[in-house]
Amino acid sequence: MRYITPRKRAEGRGAAHHGTEHHWSMTVSAVGLAFLVPVWLYVFGRALGQSREAVVQTFGSPFPAILTALLLVVGMRHFAMGATTMIEDYARGTARKMLIIFVISLAWVIAATGLFALARMAL
Amino acid sequence: MADAKRPPVQVARPLSPHLQIYRWQVPMLTSILTRITGHALIAGVVLGVWWLLAAATSEAYFATANAVATSWFGDLVFTGSLWAVWYHYLAGLRHLYYDAGKGLDIPTAEKLGWACIIGSVVLTVITILLVR
Numbered sequence: 001m002r003y004i005t006p007r008k009r010a011e012g013r014g015a016a017h018h019g020t021e022h023h024w025s026m027t028v029s030a031v032g033l034a035f036l037v038p039v040w041l042y043v044f045g046r047a048l049g050q051s052r053e054a055v056v057q058t059f060g061s062p063f064p065a066i067l068t069a070l071l072l073v074v075g076m077r078h079f080a081m082g083a084t085t086m087i088e089d090y091a092r093g094t095a096r097k098m099l100i101i102f103v104i105s106l107a108w109v110i111a112a113t114g115l116f117a118l119a120r121m122a123l
Numbered sequence: 124m125a126d127a128k129r130p131p132v133q134v135a136r137p138l139s140p141h142l143q144i145y146r147w148q149v150p151m152l153t154s155i156l157t158r159i160t161g162h163a164l165i166a167g168v169v170l171g172v173w174w175l176l177a178a179a180t181s182e183a184y185f186a187t188a189n190a191v192a193t194s195w196f197g198d199l200v201f202t203g204s205l206w207a208v209w210y211h212y213l214a215g216l217r218h219l220y221y222d223a224g225k226g227l228d229i230p231t232a233e234k235l236g237w238a239c240i241i242g243s244v245v246l247t248v249i250t251i252l253l254v255r
Contacts, residue, residue, distance in 0.1 A: 030219065031219070045250060045253070052185040068175075
C-alpha cells in the first residue's frame, strides 16, 4: 500500500518517468551556451589561420582557455543530451542503446581531447 | 444486418497527410533545421578540436591540421558550422521563448521562424567580417 496520493506520484514526472530533468538540463546548458558561444566564436575565428605560436598563445592565456574549457564541457553535454533525444525519437531496442552509448562517449572523447590540448597550451 | 448491402457512407473526415506530401511551412522547416544544425555542428567541433590538439602537440602536426582547417574543405566546414551555430542559437532562444508560453500563435511563430532563417545568415556574415 502506498501512503502517497496518485497525484503526488504523478506530479511533474510525465511520460519519460523522470520528470522534467532532461528538459531543464537542456534549458540550463542552452542559456549558458547563449553567453559562451558568441564570445568563443570571436576568439576562435580570430585565432584560425594564424601561426602556431599565436594560436598557442591565445588558447594558453586564461580567458580563452577557461572560455573554451567551459564551451567544451557544457557544449558536449548539451550535444550528448540532444543527440540522445534524437536517437530516442528514431531508433529502438539494441540499436537505440548502442547509438546513445556511442554519442555520449563521443561527446566525452571530444571534451577530454579539447581539455588536454588546452592544458598543454596553458601549462 | 439489413444494412449490410448498402454502400459505405463516405464521411468527410480530416485526413492526416504523410510528411512527404505535406506542404512545407516555416514552423516545421525551422523546427527540423534546429535538430539538423545541432547535430551537424559535431563536424565543425571535431575539426576545431583536432586543430587545437595539433597546435598543442607539435609544429609538424599543426602544419598538417592547419592545412586542412584553412583549405577549401576547412572553409566549407567552418563556414557551414558558423551558420549552423547561429541558426541553432536563434532557434534555441526561440525555444526558450516558446517554453515561457509566448509566441505560440501562428503569425508570431511564422515571424519567429523567418527571424531565425534571416538572422542566422546576417549573423554569419557579421561574424565573418569581424574575425577576418
